[in-house]
Amino acid sequence: MTAQVVMYPVIILLSSAAIMSPLGILEGKLKFKQLKFILTIFSLTSCLISLLTLHQQVSSEGHIEAFLYGFGLPFGVQIYVDEFSVYMAMIFCSLGLLVAIFSYRYMEVDTGLDKYYGLLLTLITGMIGVAFAGDLFNLYVFWELMCISSYSLVSFRKYRWEAVEAGFKYLVMSTIGSLIALYGVSIIYGCFKTVNMREIAMRLTLAQAELSPSAILSLYFATGLIICGFAVTAALVPFHTWLPDAHPAAPASISAMLSGVVIKTGIYAMTRILFTVFTVSPSRVVMEMGSHLIPLVDYGVILTTLGVVTITVANFMVLRQRDIKRFLAYSSIVNMGYIASGLGIAAYLLYHYSGQTYELAVTAASGAILHILNHAIGKGLLFLSSGCIVHEAKTRDIAKIEGIGRKMPWTGLSLTIGLFHLAGVPPLAGFWSKLLIVWGGLSCPQDLFLLISTFIIIINSIYAAGYYLWLVQRLMFSKFGPATEKAHEAPLSMVAPIVVLALACIVLTILLPWVLPMVKVSTLALLGGG
Amino acid sequence: MQELAQIQAIYIVTSVILAAVGLYCIIVKKELLKIVIGMEILTSAVNLNIMVMGLTNSGVDALAQSMAVISMTIGACVAAVALALVVNVFRHYQTTDVRKLRRLRW
Numbered sequence: 001m002t003a004q005v006v007m008y009p010v011i012i013l014l015s016s017a018a019i020m021s022p023l024g025i026l027e028g029k030l031k032f033k034q035l036k037f038i039l040t041i042f043s044l045t046s047c048l049i050s051l052l053t054l055h056q057q058v059s060s061e062g063h064i065e066a067f068l069y070g071f072g073l074p075f076g077v078q079i080y081v082d083e084f085s086v087y088m089a090m091i092f093c094s095l096g097l098l099v100a101i102f103s104y105r106y107m108e109v110d111t112g113l114d115k116y117y118g119l120l121l122t123l124i125t126g127m128i129g130v131a132f133a134g135d136l137f138n139l140y141v142f143w144e145l146m147c148i149s150s151y152s153l154v155s156f157r158k159y160r161w162e163a164v165e166a167g168f169k170y171l172v173m174s175t176i177g178s179l180i181a182l183y184g185v186s187i188i189y190g191c192f193k194t195v196n197m198r199e200i201a202m203r204l205t206l207a208q209a210e211l212s213p214s215a216i217l218s219l220y221f222a223t224g225l226i227i228c229g230f231a232v233t234a235a236l237v238p239f240h241t242w243l244p245d246a247h248p249a250a251p252a253s254i255s256a257m258l259s260g261v262v263i264k265t266g267i268y269a270m271t272r273i274l275f276t277v278f279t280v281s282p283s284r285v286v287m288e289m290g291s292h293l294i295p296l297v298d299y300g301v302i303l304t305t306l307g308v309v310t311i312t313v314a315n316f317m318v319l320r321q322r323d324i325k326r327f328l329a330y331s332s333i334v335n336m337g338y339i340a341s342g343l344g345i346a347a348y349l350l351y352h353y354s355g356q357t358y359e360l361a362v363t364a365a366s367g368a369i370l371h372i373l374n375h376a377i378g379k380g381l382l383f384l385s386s387g388c389i390v391h392e393a394k395t396r397d398i399a400k401i402e403g404i405g406r407k408m409p410w411t412g413l414s415l416t417i418g419l420f421h422l423a424g425v426p427p428l429a430g431f432w433s434k435l436l437i438v439w440g441g442l443s444c445p446q447d448l449f450l451l452i453s454t455f456i457i458i459i460n461s462i463y464a465a466g467y468y469l470w471l472v473q474r475l476m477f478s479k480f481g482p483a484t485e486k487a488h489e490a491p492l493s494m495v496a497p498i499v500v501l502a503l504a505c506i507v508l509t510i511l512l513p514w515v516l517p518m519v520k521v522s523t524l525a526l527l528g529g530g
Numbered sequence: 531m532q533e534l535a536q537i538q539a540i541y542i543v544t545s546v547i548l549a550a551v552g553l554y555c556i557i558v559k560k561e562l563l564k565i566v567i568g569m570e571i572l573t574s575a576v577n578l579n580i581m582v583m584g585l586t587n588s589g590v591d592a593l594a595q596s597m598a599v600i601s602m603t604i605g606a607c608v609a610a611v612a613l614a615l616v617v618n619v620f621r622h623y624q625t626t627d628v629r630k631l632r633r634l635r636w
Contacts, residue, residue: 161622190583
């Protein structure tokens with residue numbers, strides 16, 4: 001397996017993005033306006049197909065490692081693809097495809113669409129690259145590719161003050177975040193003279209006993225920097241303030257991308273670095289069965305605390321919102337809190353009860369990873385349908401669009417399914433991921449920290465279900481608001497992705513017995529066991 | 531060996547001071563262009579730290595050099611996007627004072 005074959009998804013998307021701008025000029029000459037759209041759909045579809053091939057290969061032969069340009073360790077640019085990275089990359093690419101279809105009619109009033117589609121493709125490239133990166137610096141480069149594209153896309157409608165202001169706020173916060181994370185990476189590089197994640201983990205394992213207190217201290221410092229840095233994009237609470245501004249200001253298709261997958265990339269990068277680098281594996285040295293990975297640094301406490309604080313604070317903020325997109329933006333922060341606390345509980349169990357609770361840690365982490373998929377589908381659906389509503393009603397005020405779901409039956413029905421899905425109404429998949437997280441948290445009744453944080457999570461999920469149902473009531477069953485008079489169903493190419501996502505919610509629920517093993521395999525790839 | 535550790539310590543302290551100056555600049559200054567300059571100072575601090583960490587007796591590690599070069603390129607891209615946004619902010623508000631950019635709340 002050469003490196004180029006593994007990099008096909010990235011190469012396809014990046015080269016399509018590069019020819020997007022010349023294509024825009026060609027279109028003007030040919031008077032045929034659909035070329036950009038066709039190229040985008042074509043490249044995303046072929047990317048998805050190559051990811052499916054990669055997934056088959058990974059699931060049959062295990063992870064794939066490759067070095068670009070033929071340089072080996074410790075200098076080479078390593079591509080490392082395992083089940084978890086392919087899982088994430090497929091989520092990114094599929095949501096990107098649906099968003100591209102949605103943008104066809106939604107963005108037709110805008111100019112500069114060659115830049116729009118080009119940036120959308122580089123955004124997805126960056127995310128897939130983050131998922132495939134095998135070394136810390138490679139991850140940072142793709143990370144910045146993703147971030148720069150999303151800054152430009154948030155402020156794409158630059159004739160509106162809101163977009164420019166929110167875009168600048170997002171740029172400043174996110175740049176500080178990535179630079180802080182890079183500072184952490186440079187400290188790790190200083191300790192080990194390499195940036196390859198698995199090589200660092202190997203050296204840590206070998207040097208575990210001889211680590212001096214100052215080395216342990218600098219590792220803790222680097223962990224803190226990396227968590228803070230990536231938490232800005234993951235929108236965990238002290239660093240979340242950019243998100244409620246950036247999501248409403250961006251075009252609806254881009255808010256769906258941001259909320260559905262970009263903030264997940266933050267949590268992916270954070271947990272990938274933490275679980276891979278700061279985890280000491282006894283089995284790498286002593287090949288004995290039954291020995292499990294032990295995190296060297298106690299990052300579980302930090303992640304769980306951050307997650308629980310995020311859920312609580314954002315839940316208090318949600319009900320103040322009168323703007324539908326801000327409402328959904330705050331509920332994204334809540335869901336990021338679930339994911340962070342699920343992974344935090346897993347790390348906490350591994351650190352404090354090494355070995356005995358491995359299965360339960362896997363349960364909690366797979367709940368979090370299933371929630372990544374659930375939230376990507378659900379929040380993508382909600383933001384796209386809010387885009388349809390705003391497109392028809394021309395306002396984002398919830399009070400003015402009451403009852404609009406009855407004027408737009410397909411959008412309204414899909415929106416209801418999405419809200420039920422994220423509220424965690426039992427048969428739908430959104431319930432099971434939260435249940436798995438809570439199950440992992442309740443596994444050690446003697447541990448007060450876990451017990452309290454799980455209790456807070458449960459209280460918050462019930463409260464969250466309340467306001468989702470409140471939104472359903474306002475949008476579907478209330479009297480018609482002033483802005484709904486002229487509303488009618490959105491065009492087909494806008495409704496189709498929404499209906500597909502709503503069907504995906506239901507199909508995911510039915511296929512859960514088959515999806516859960518796949519999620520568990522991804523979890524094992526992340527936690528490094530199995 | 532002693533000498534190398536000393537040089538390294540001096541540069542690490544410098545990079546920490548630079549990072550503090552950059553963060554201070556971003557947080558305190560009210561002028562958008564100064565915020566962008568603060569981001570650039572922070573980028574330089576990180577680049578300096580990467581170079582220091584790669585310091586050996588026979589010069590700087592090749593990996594550190596290549597990382598710093600790529601990081602500088604990325605910093606330039608971010609600065610370009612930031613300056614483009616500053617231009618657009620000026621078009622909307624006729625000022626680059628950050629205190630006037632307070633329309634987004636809650």
